[in-house]
Amino acid sequence: MSELNQKQLLELVTSVNVAPGNARVRALVARVVGDLFKTIDELDVSADEFWKAADWLSRLGTSGQVGLITAGLGFDRLLDIRADEADERAGRSGGTPRAIEGPLYVAGAPLSKVEARLDEGNSAGEVFVMEGQVRTLAGQPVAHALIDVWHANSQGGYSHFFPGLKPYELRRRIETDAKGHYRFRTALPPGYSIPPNSPTSELFEALGRHGHRPAHVHFLVAAPGQRTLTTQVNIPGDTYIDDDFAFATRDGLIVELERGVAPAGYESLGISAPFV
Numbered sequence: 001m002s003e004l005n006q007k008q009l010l011e012l013v014t015s016v017n018v019a020p021g022n023a024r025v026r027a028l029v030a031r032v033v034g035d036l037f038k039t040i041d042e043l044d045v046s047a048d049e050f051w052k053a054a055d056w057l058s059r060l061g062t063s064g065q066v067g068l069i070t071a072g073l074g075f076d077r078l079l080d081i082r083a084d085e086a087d088e089r090a091g092r093s094g095g096t097p098r099a100i101e102g103p104l105y106v107a108g109a110p111l112s113k114v115e116a117r118l119d120e121g122n123s124a125g126e127v128f129v130m131e132g133q134v135r136t137l138a139g140q141p142v143a144h145a146l147i148d149v150w151h152a153n154s155q156g157g158y159s160h161f162f163p164g165l166k167p168y169e170l171r172r173r174i175e176t177d178a179k180g181h182y183r184f185r186t187a188l189p190p191g192y193s194i195p196p197n198s199p200t201s202e203l204f205e206a207l208g209r210h211g212h213r214p215a216h217v218h219f220l221v222a223a224p225g226q227r228t229l230t231t232q233v234n235i236p237g238d239t240y241i242d243d244d245f246a247f248a249t250r251d252g253l254i255v256e257l258e259r260g261v262a263p264a265g266y267e268s269l270g271i272s273a274p275f276v
Ligand code: MBD
Pocket: 068, 071, 100, 101, 102, 103, 104, 192, 213, 246, 248
């Protein structure tokens, strides 16, 4: 092809020459590639640096860490901030704040009605029970809502991603009763850390950032005719409660723990006083 300057090259990269293609994709690619061309030019990126970055991206993909880096670079929280802003504009305020799904959700966990044990009686950790009620923003109970709950084990690892856990260990779906109530028993999780010696940890080291999340439990709450809520609760007292690498903690999501108390009426979940 003929000689090209940078501007001509960028125009050619996203010019239509075979089929109409997809205008939205073209607009997005033109902007992102244009911004990268500009970055390379203005920050004087060398060929070595560029190919090192390309290699890092390849390794990131193979290691399955794309969803980890999007969270660590703030994209997941950005989408939540934008969703919050849209809610505010639409006058939908209040309710449990949303929090990012993260990269470790697995669909299809065992389903039970009203209550569940996530730990199957063999996960190490402090016994933790939680109960609640699913309500609409107007405060109406939501009958038969479906709640997905998932969290890490005592090593900070999630089933399906970390060796040594059974399929769906520490993951359950619970259908609420007619008044929106649910409850579960599990093993209180510790925090999560980015796997060492991985593409994500490499970038975080270069950025001088840590890769820790405070202890948390994830929820996905769905019901017919309702918008789905993706959220988390945080366990108080964690070192990283205000310093989450994934920017997913929120003030309204830190639960209060009552320690050393055997809740009454939990015999079906294997709890009876005196509490051990
Ligand atoms: C997690 O456990 C998590 O919840 C998020 C958001 C990112 C990485 C690991």
